[in-house]
Amino acid sequence: MQVDKNWTPTIVAFCCNWCSYAGADLSGNNRLSYPANVKIIRIPCSCRLNPMFILRAFQRGADGVILCGCHPGDCHYTTGNYYARRRMTLLFSMLDYLGIEKERTRVEWVSAAEGAKFAATMNEFVEAVTALGENKRLEDFRCKQ
């Protein structure tokens, strides 16, 4: 197989409005760098993440999806991220069960004060997905150019 050296993955990061989105902002303010192929989508709470959003992202060309939310116990809505945690565990396990690389999905808890953690997480995740290569198992040819 020919490997395209210039290929870079597309990463979709779902960020909680109250923690991780502010964390991303802070990492920018601190002039920390993370790859430009991370596309951030702001959601009101990590619990807002419908499993369908993740599958949709893969369909429309994402190579990796990461969910960032408040640390468990720190949810703006008190309990949202606890539910998100159970749901994502089950969903990732199901993706693995269907033979889809589990490394393409990830959950990280990033608070508003952790700008450095946000940048480091994104750098590491992009690296991991780059090593995996293109998303072939959950792609939709109709959405490819």
Next chain:
Amino acid sequence: MQAVIKKKAIELLESGTVNRVLGWKAGEFFYDLTPAVFTTPEQIEKDFVYSVFSGANMSKYLIDESKKEGKVAAFIKPCDGYSFVQLQKEHRIVRENIYAVGLACDGMCDMREIREAGIKGVTSVEEDGETLKIGTIYGEKTMAKKDALLERCVHCKSKKVVDCDEMIGENGEENRDCGRFDEVEKLEAMSPDERFAFWRSQLSRCIRCNACREVCPACSCVKCVFDNPNSGIAQKAAASDFEENNFHIIRAFHVAGRCTDCGECSRVCPEHIPLHLLNRKFIKDMNELYGFYQAGADFESKPPVMNYTTGDAEPSIVYARGGDK
């Protein structure tokens, strides 16, 4: 058994306890029994059928039936009973309008299994203890009942009717060591590539007839996400691999924690896709991570996905579990 049930149904109608009875009648063929509502003793005498093919889970029909005028009698097998309780927990059915008759059940049969055993031209099937007497156009044949059971009955999880007004036959017990997760474990032990190939070979047969959704007692939303034309989800035959994966992941996910593992999805699938393996994977994961839970086993407990503890496992536990590489 059929005679006893018929007698009970007529008795309930004539005494005025109920004004209609939910039961089974023969569909196009004698083995494809269809749920039906009977309103007179004559209809019951003529059409009511209870045989080894009465596998259909009746609890979903009670959602609509229990909201009509008067009481309805329903015959509840143990696996229907779990869905029956689960629907009550979700306030989907009006319990006061139902007279539930529990049935002791020792397994239902699948016509596919009989055909696969090489018995063709079947005209009648009768139960005789442990064996099935099968009348065919080539003469009478016999088959052990245990070889013709539906998948869910092979690994019968419980013979206990959780909630009913009276019982026909003896109420049984739960059986937690029924081995229903064996197949799931086999799949988990495979490499991701093998699993991917397995599921492609299964899911690519899906014709999106939505039978699994229509029959599922847990899939009882008035408006389903897959029916929303604005959702951008294909309504009919899946156009790409993605749609197949998407539909089946989301279908199983939407019933996770509420699925009683009644196995109806696999029974009705015209393409014989083992859909119960997806549901059982979720059940197995929830049992392992959040403690044993059987949907519909009681009226109080909260489903694992509607509950949490502060010490739950992190999603990263998935990377460490199961067959890796």
